Amino acid sequence: MADGAASKRPLSPHLQIWRFTVTLAASITHRGTGVVLYGGLLLMALWVIGLALSPELFAVVSAIIHSPLGFILIVGFVWSLLFHLMNGLRHLYWDYGRGFAMKTATMTAWLVYIAATLATALIIWAGYGGGA
Amino acid sequence: MSKKGTSSFILQRASAVVLAPLSIWFLFEIVSALTADYAAARAWLSAPLNAALLGGFFIIGALHMRIGLAEIIVDYVHSWAKDVLLFINWLAALGLIAVAGWSIYTISFAG
């Protein structure tokens, strides 16, 4: 870009000059949570193997689940699944050809972040505190 | 997208539609999972409905996650490593189905 400031021609999108938009963030987060869930499903397979093979192995997996690290993993997994699920519904709605208006897309993106966070708090509270 | 673009696209969406209700079920279950001990968890998984739903979650999840990660690999990796990663991605999905399927089968029929 020899002379960016003076140019009157439209510039092509550039990574460093993209303005933050919540719709862009949601699309990156969808990809990120997809990868997190991939790892999460593999970890869950460990839980079932432990359950199938022996109480000793299950106790090891169970100890991890109840450790502080396990708590972080579970909060991350639950939030990721909720976000990816809700945002996935946005994707499916788009594939159906609806919901593209900028105002709608921005609104639903905020909604997914907020709803996923609230629902995570509720589920973790029920699992660790109030419920069980 | 993998080379079989259209069928991957459709399978990705179809699996997402099935995963949506399964995930909601799963999120309810995880609350009790946090507190379950070995005997309780085995008893839970011995119930046919729980075994079927959890097995379905793993199998459909494996299909969906394989296509999704293949798409990401193809987006970012352009060297020889691409084929290696795509192969590992296949192994992980098949391994998940095999391991989860075997475990659930064993628990269901061993009581």
Ligand code: HEM
């Ligand atoms: C159980 C675990 C799940 C895993 C491991 C998973 C994983 C993934 C991955 C890795 C991707 C690729 C992301 C990308 O290309 O940027 C993806 C995409 C997608 N997922 Fe999931 N997912 C899961 C559950 C769900 C659920 C419950 C839905 C429900 C609506 C869903 C809907 C979608 C959709 C619609 C896409 C395509 C997005 C696009 O067009 O770019 N996923 N998923």
